[in-house]
Amino acid sequence: MSIINRQVKKYPIIGACGLECGLCSRYYTAGPSRCPGCCGENFFNKHPTCSIITCCVKKKGLEVCAECLEFPCHKFKKEEDYIDQEPKNFSYPPYRKIIPDLNLIKNYGLEKFVKQLEKRIELLKIIIK
Incomplete structure (x- = not known):
């Protein structure tokens, strides 16, 4: 099996799973x-397997699971399982928003969600600089 080096x-x-990758350090x-x-480009060199990407992106040709x-x-836990855990269990706090974010995408559309996420990313870039 060949590694995909281009952006898919x-x-x-x-993330296909709803993770806000653009806010990750x-x-x-x-x-x-x-x-x-x-x-993204060369993603599969770092993360060769992901069952959600295999199902959502590779098999169904979708951008995110909310479009399915x-x-x-069954690949997802219950929403409260993401939200109600202690912060110490999370190395990446936006993980807690996976289900709520996917529900926003399902209800309001991917493009609208991406525009909001891009605004948050721009604010993060200002903070980083």
Whole structure:
């Protein structure tokens, strides 16, 4: 099986699973630990397997799981399982917003969500500088 080196998704700033990749510190890291975002350029060199990407992006050709008629499926925990856990269990706090974000996408559309996320990313870039 060959490794895909090109960008596969239109918006690598949002994971197929709903993770806000564009707000992750590894997205802005320089060097070998940098992550290009979900299915971004050379993503599969760092993350060769992901069952959600396999199902959502590779098999169904979708950008995010919220676009799937089967969402939410067995691949996801209950929303409260993401939200109600202690912060110490999370190395990446936006993980808690996966289900709420996917529900926003399902209800209001991917483009609208991406525009809001891009505004938040711009604010983060200002803070980082």
